[in-house]
Amino acid sequence: xxxxxxxxxxxxxxxxxxLLVFSFNKAVVPSFPLSGFTLRWxxxxxxxxxxxxxxxxxxxxxxxxxxVAVSLGIxxxxxxxxxxxxxxxxxTALLLSPLVIPFVVLGIAMLLLFHVxxxxxxxxxxxxxxxxxxxxYTILVLLPRLEQIDAxxxxxxxxxxxGPFRTFRWVTFPLILPAIVSAFLIAFTTSFDEYAVASxxxxxxxxxxxxLYGALRFPSQLPQVIAVAVVILCGSLLVVIGAExxxxxxxxxxxxx
Amino acid sequence: xxxxxFDRRLSRADMLRLAALAAGAGVVAGPAxxxxxxxxxxxxxxxxxxxxxxxxxxxDMPHHAMFAAYLNKHPHNKPLFSHMASESDALxxxxxxxxxxxxRPYVGWVKYFAKSGLVQPWxxxxxxxxxxxxxxxxxxxxxxxxxxxxxxxxxxxAILYRKDKVHPKARSWGLIFDERYKGKIAWFDDIGMxxxxxxxxxxxxxxxxxxxELDRSVKFLKQKIKLTKLLWAYESDLWQAFRAxxxxxxxxxxxxxxxxxxKFPVVYMHPREKPVAWVGMFMLLKNTPxxxxxxxxxxxxxxxxxxxxxxxxxxxxHANTQARPSSSQLLKALQLANPRxxxxxxxxxxxxxxxxxxxxxxxxxVKASG
Amino acid sequence: xxWLVLFFVVPIAIVGAYSVDVFVLFPGPHGFxxxxxxxxxxxxxxxxxxxxxxxxxxxxxxVVVALAYPLAYYLALSGTRxxxxxxxxxxxxxxxxxxxxxxxxxxILGSQGVINTFFFWxxxxxxxxPLSFLLYSRFAVVLVLGYVWLPFVALPIFVTLESLDRRxxxxxxxxxxxxxxxxxxxxxxxxxxxxxxAFLFVFIPTxxxxxxxxxxxxxxxxxxxxxxxxxxxxxxxxxxTGAVLALFLLAxxxxxxxxxVRFLRVGEARPT
Numbered sequence: 014x015x016x017x018x019x020x021x022x023x024x025x026x027x028x029x030x031x032l033l034v035f036s037f038n039k040a041v042v043p044s045f046p047l048s049g050f051t052l053r054w055x056x057x058x059x060x061x062x063x064x065x066x067x068x069x070x071x072x073x074x075x076x077x078x079x080x081v082a083v084s085l086g087i088x089x090x091x092x093x094x095x096x097x098x099x100x101x102x103x104x105t106a107l108l109l110s111p112l113v114i115p116f117v118v119l120g121i122a123m124l125l126l127f128h129v130x131x132x133x134x135x136x137x138x139x140x141x142x143x144x145x146x147x148x149x150y151t152i153l154v155l156l157p158r159l160e161q162i163d164a165x166x167x168x169x170x171x172x173x174x175x176g177p178f179r180t181f182r183w184v185t186f187p188l189i190l191p192a193i194v195s196a197f198l199i200a201f202t203t204s205f206d207e208y209a210v211a212s213x214x215x216x217x218x219x220x221x222x223x224x225l226y227g228a229l230r231f232p233s234q235l236p237q238v239i240a241v242a243v244v245i246l247c248g249s250l251l252v253v254i255g256a257e258x259x260x261x262x263x264x265x266x267x268x269x270x
Numbered sequence: 271x272x273x274x275x276f277d278r279r280l281s282r283a284d285m286l287r288l289a290a291l292a293a294g295a296g297v298v299a300g301p302a303x304x305x306x307x308x309x310x311x312x313x314x315x316x317x318x319x320x321x322x323x324x325x326x327x328x329x330d331m332p333h334h335a336m337f338a339a340y341l342n343k344h345p346h347n348k349p350l351f352s353h354m355a356s357e358s359d360a361l362x363x364x365x366x367x368x369x370x371x372x373x374r375p376y377v378g379w380v381k382y383f384a385k386s387g388l389v390q391p392w393x394x395x396x397x398x399x400x401x402x403x404x405x406x407x408x409x410x411x412x413x414x415x416x417x418x419x420x421x422x423x424x425x426x427x428a429i430l431y432r433k434d435k436v437h438p439k440a441r442s443w444g445l446i447f448d449e450r451y452k453g454k455i456a457w458f459d460d461i462g463m464x465x466x467x468x469x470x471x472x473x474x475x476x477x478x479x480x481x482x483e484l485d486r487s488v489k490f491l492k493q494k495i496k497l498t499k500l501l502w503a504y505e506s507d508l509w510q511a512f513r514a515x516x517x518x519x520x521x522x523x524x525x526x527x528x529x530x531x532x533k534f535p536v537v538y539m540h541p542r543e544k545p546v547a548w549v550g551m552f553m554l555l556k557n558t559p560x561x562x563x564x565x566x567x568x569x570x571x572x573x574x575x576x577x578x579x580x581x582x583x584x585x586x587x588h589a590n591t592q593a594r595p596s597s598s599q600l601l602k603a604l605q606l607a608n609p610r611x612x613x614x615x616x617x618x619x620x621x622x623x624x625x626x627x628x629x630x631x632x633x634x635x636v637k638a639s640g
Numbered sequence: 641x642x643w644l645v646l647f648f649v650v651p652i653a654i655v656g657a658y659s660v661d662v663f664v665l666f667p668g669p670h671g672f673x674x675x676x677x678x679x680x681x682x683x684x685x686x687x688x689x690x691x692x693x694x695x696x697x698x699x700x701x702x703v704v705v706a707l708a709y710p711l712a713y714y715l716a717l718s719g720t721r722x723x724x725x726x727x728x729x730x731x732x733x734x735x736x737x738x739x740x741x742x743x744x745x746x747x748i749l750g751s752q753g754v755i756n757t758f759f760f761w762x763x764x765x766x767x768x769x770p771l772s773f774l775l776y777s778r779f780a781v782v783l784v785l786g787y788v789w790l791p792f793v794a795l796p797i798f799v800t801l802e803s804l805d806r807r808x809x810x811x812x813x814x815x816x817x818x819x820x821x822x823x824x825x826x827x828x829x830x831x832x833x834x835x836x837x838a839f840l841f842v843f844i845p846t847x848x849x850x851x852x853x854x855x856x857x858x859x860x861x862x863x864x865x866x867x868x869x870x871x872x873x874x875x876x877x878x879x880x881t882g883a884v885l886a887l888f889l890l891a892x893x894x895x896x897x898x899x900x901v902r903f904l905r906v907g908e909a910r911p912t
Contacts, residue, residue, distance in 0.1 A: 028744030115848025133367035630876035
């Protein structure tokens with residue numbers, strides 16, 4: 014059994030290892046045999062203007078769409094966590110529906126929608142697409158946490174005369190903060206690496222995955238892209254591990270209180 | 271100004287100011303010249319030049335070789351690039367509201383765009399390198415006598431094969447349909463395959479086949495697609511597969527021969543049914559606020575120096591007849607010594623496809639049956 | 641509540657988008673017409689392509705779930721303290737770019753890639769006779785898609801298994817049931833909803849996949865999603881046929897989802 018697990022890990026990490034190896038490889042096209050060690054790509058990617066622009070664009074889209082998705086997710090989860098209201102299951106289904114829609118259909122539907130509305134494709138339309146994709150994930154993270162929270166805490170606040178907004182601000186919100194952070198991270202990483210929907214909705218300014226797809230076809234920039242990806246991988250690993258550790262500690266502390 | 275194929279709308283206030291300037295300047299320099307200069311100052315084009323081009327043409331390091339001359343003359347109007355994945359992608363983007371100043375479809379689309387009302391003709395007098403451009407290509411960029419397309423890069427569609435593995439039965443397009451090499455063939459992912467099938471099956475006009483001929487071509491392609499390993503859309507896809515030995519025969523461009531020759535014994539075969547020649551055409555969008563800048567950009571692209579750089583770095587031909595690459599092999603593959611290389615009897619220059627929507631539809635069906 | 645109004649905007653945008661899809665099928669000059677639908681069903685090629693994509697997605701989903709289950713089982717029920725760390729290790733590859741992971745597979749599967757080079761080196765295959773089905777084939781698409789979805793699928797199964805009531809298993813062993821019997825009679829049935837959810841979770845996006853097939857599929861790995869993308873982006877825009885294909889896909893998937901959700905509800909309602 015342990016052997017099986019180990020084999021799966023090898024399978025999962027083989028391509029990552031390949032990427033790591035080729036980020037130090039001298040040749041431009043990744044193929045064997047290897048041509049020699051170099052740190053050149055790591056130095057060069059910093060100067061690649063169009064890649065930097067694409068990274069920036071992706072970061073902006075990811076940040077904005079995540080903030081909106083998480084905000085909407087909070088609103089939705091708060092409403093869904095209450096006792097049933099008319100049409101609750103329909104609303105839930107609608108909100109979670111992007112999960113069951115293939116990206117190609119979603120991308121096209123939104124493209125057509127924007128076309129009819131007369132909105133030209135741009136980073137905003139990509140952001141809108143990403144909000145639609147991320148929202149179900151944020152709800153799936155926030156809703157269980159909200160349901161977990163002892164309802165009596167909120168009731169106590171009401172008894173003490175706090176209105177719904179104050180209750181949320183001072184009672185609910187701090188309790189779900191770790192989940193909010195998780196939701197934000199999930200939304201961010203989903204958006205940052207998203208290619209399929211973005212390919213339909215992108216305007217003149219490219220996002221990083223779109224730039225990457227182009228680099229696959231025009232290999233002169235490929236090694237730099239691989240180097241960037243390795244850097245992003247390490248960075249995100251640190252962030253995710255850090256966030257997860259913090260979340261567990263924070264929730265444990267909250268539960269203990 | 272009469273004769274100018276594009277004019278800026280001037281407001282009434284502008285007109286008055288123009289008249290005053292003209293009156294003043296006219297005393298010194300003569301009316302026509304003064305008016306010209308005045309208009310040029312007033313209608314000074316500003317902002318970055320919006321260029322829509324295929325992926326990969328914007329970097330051209332070092333120093334943006336293809337349009338370095340433009341950058342020197344107009345440092346404040348650096349080009350801002352957007353991408354077109356294909357001509358139909360560009361078309362879709364125009365309908366979705368994109369307004370670049372110029373873009374670069376290929377010769378088969380010139381008539382379509384000229385008729386579409388989306389573009390306006392160029393003024394060749396504003397392009398100093400125009401006189402050096404290959405006359406056959408220049409003619410292909412004309413519609414109803416107006417110069418809608420300025421040719422830039424060009425090449426052939428022919429067959430590349432490894433002579434150590436492949437022994438063709440004839441010097442013919444049939445090689446990419448050869449049953450003996452199942453799984454080792456690569457086609458180009460484009461409706462040009464229907465044209466080539468038509469050429470091979472002796473349709474009267476492969477670019478405008480009758481429904482019977484189309485039926486035959488499409489049936490043929492659906493049957494033969496099972497022999498292919500992949501359909502390539504970018505040369506690097508083809509090179510990767512070819513280099514790895516996954517593919518031995520391919521529908522290919524001259525540069526593919528030059529590149530693969532470095533590793534394998536390969537032949538670039540011009541079939542007896544004749545290869546097809548393709549030419550990139552700059553086209554100017556209507557109502558662009560920067561027509562002069564656009565002409566300047568195209569002029570920079572059309573220079574001999576840019577031409578040579580293009581040939582050396584991309585392996586395509588360049589329309590400037592004086593541009594010669596460093597590689598003698600490329601020179602040979604492009605038949606650059608022959609100014610009639612892109613036209614009969616050497617090749618069929620690609621042209622408008624009146625039933626393009628139908629061809630595209632049918633090609634999708636061919637791919638679906640793969 | 642005013643909150644409700646706010647978050648209705650998003651789902652309505654989605655629904656609006658689909659109705660526009662339908663709307664595009666009846667564009668102005670042609671008026672109301674079902675011609676594109678008739679073409680879709682009658683013209684021999686679209687429907688078989690759809691079936692081919694369904695087959696490929698089923699293969700991917702089945703293989704992935706079959707691999708993920710033992711993985712999740714090991715993690716959830718083995719009682720190791722470091723299970724969350726191991727879970728994190730499982731998920732970490734996700735933090736690399738999807739496109740680059742697919743590219744890496746090209747390097748591994750090619751005729752001169754890692755696998756074939758290994759075979760040449762060990763003499764299992766003669767030089768010059770590589771395994772050519774590894775890349776630019778259906779196999780490559782199924783393998784790479786399976787690779788991409790494996791961590792995603794392990795997660796819901798893990799969650800289901802983790803929340804299994806251990807006392808049931810203890811009771812089973814008290815009653816002298818073997819490990820295998822306990823598994824077949826208790827663990828498996830109770831985890832089935834999670835497995836079905838996981839299966840759906842992979843199956844649905846995979847049917848519409850177009851990125852991986854375009855990179856490693858070659859001619860034979862061409863999928864339904866690629867056709868939709870082509871109709872919108874290349875050749876010559878044919879949004880009508882593209883919309884028909886997309887709507888058909890959506891309809892089938894919604895139908896399947898409803899069936900499975902029904903199944904899950906029924907499963908939950910059954911008394912333990």
